[in-house]
Amino acid sequence: MDAGKSEGKRQRAKGKSTETPRFLHKSQGSLRSTRPAVASLLAAAEAELTAHGISTPRLDAEVLLAHALEVDRAGLYARLYDPLPPGRVAAFHRLLARRARHEPLQYLTGVQEFWSLAFRVDQRVLIPRPETEVVVETALRLLGKVENFCSLLHAPRSYAPRAGRVRLLDIGTGSGCIAIALATELSQAEVWAVDTSRDALAVARENAERHRVAGRIRFLHGNLFTPLAGEEGGFDLIVSNPPYIARDDLAALQPEVQDWEPRSALAGGVDGLDFYRRLLSEGPAYLRSGGWLVMEMGQGQGSEVLRLIGERRDLSAGSGVLDYAGRERVAVARKGATRVG
Numbered sequence: 001m002d003a004g005k006s007e008g009k010r011q012r013a014k015g016k017s018t019e020t021p022r023f024l025h026k027s028q029g030s031l032r033s034t035r036p037a038v039a040s041l042l043a044a045a046e047a048e049l050t051a052h053g054i055s056t057p058r059l060d061a062e063v064l065l066a067h068a069l070e071v072d073r074a075g076l077y078a079r080l081y082d083p084l085p086p087g088r089v090a091a092f093h094r095l096l097a098r099r100a101r102h103e104p105l106q107y108l109t110g111v112q113e114f115w116s117l118a119f120r121v122d123q124r125v126l127i128p129r130p131e132t133e134v135v136v137e138t139a140l141r142l143l144g145k146v147e148n149f150c151s152l153l154h155a156p157r158s159y160a161p162r163a164g165r166v167r168l169l170d171i172g173t174g175s176g177c178i179a180i181a182l183a184t185e186l187s188q189a190e191v192w193a194v195d196t197s198r199d200a201l202a203v204a205r206e207n208a209e210r211h212r213v214a215g216r217i218r219f220l221h222g223n224l225f226t227p228l229a230g231e232e233g234g235f236d237l238i239v240s241n242p243p244y245i246a247r248d249d250l251a252a253l254q255p256e257v258q259d260w261e262p263r264s265a266l267a268g269g270v271d272g273l274d275f276y277r278r279l280l281s282e283g284p285a286y287l288r289s290g291g292w293l294v295m296e297m298g299q300g301q302g303s304e305v306l307r308l309i310g311e312r313r314d315l316s317a318g319s320g321v322l323d324y325a326g327r328e329r330v331a332v333a334r335k336g337a338t339r340v341g
């Protein structure tokens, strides 16, 4: 790519000027630059990222330099005047070039926090979003584990699951963030997690091991409920953050999402509702009577998803749960005749 080549030249020129300071003086027994190497690198990187249309150039430059130096961001400022090893500077420039092509920061650092847990992420999985924590909160509340989340003021009341192990199912597990967060909170729960992507399942397994819940999560490869033959009526709660972007909206996504995150994690059919139709028609068979279906929704999809729930005779009418921005984010339905709420 031509832009990449010229960018590479610019990067090398910048790297050279920062690593060959014009003025050196003796200080505390070592040669030090009059301009902090870290500050020079960050200024150049910020300008570079700005030129490529990155919306948070300074922050991203700091995160990437900290990552390359294996320190946290505060650690950068503790090293302002330290000479930087050339290998680390080269690694930083490689990361910067990737970020300039709008590769998400989380794929470059390899980590995203979710539910206060560090999840390994790369191009094989969707990056967990903060609003998806509302799915976890809702599930915990429904299972009687949590009472006081303000975002759940409109959620149905909790209920006591049947005696014995709670059985949970996560459809479209991706990085495993929902399944793993629930498993860490519910030490007695048995969790099943399904995805069509073997690559995603490999990442999810790694995350489950990292958080020491791999022994309680079964990862299954397959299309929605197909790998669950024989498990009908066996789950207390099904959660899903399905692909929900409508076909015509895919092209309008920011480049970080559109060009880098897995298409199979995004595309929800012509109107974005394909997966809700399937979850609602196939899911109830896998719930025990009184069990819950908890689904994340895209912005503006609340009324349509709740209408789809309302069409089901085997589910009680749905209710929506708000996210921190006050948007209807999660739909809840219950197997059985009793109305939710």
Ligand SMILES: C[S@@+](CC[C@H](N)C(=O)[O-])C[C@H]1O[C@@H](n2cnc3c(N)ncnc32)[C@H](O)[C@@H]1O
Pocket: 125, 126, 127, 128, 129, 132, 171, 172, 173, 174, 175, 176, 177, 178, 194, 195, 196, 197, 200, 222, 223, 224, 241, 242, 243, 244, 264, 265, 266
């Ligand atoms: C929006 S992502 C959600 C990932 C993760 N649960 C999260 O909340 O970050 C949707 C996931 O569903 C998976 N998926 C897509 N179609 C599927 C299908 N037919 N059956 C099972 N999983 C599917 C994708 O591979 C992707 O990992």
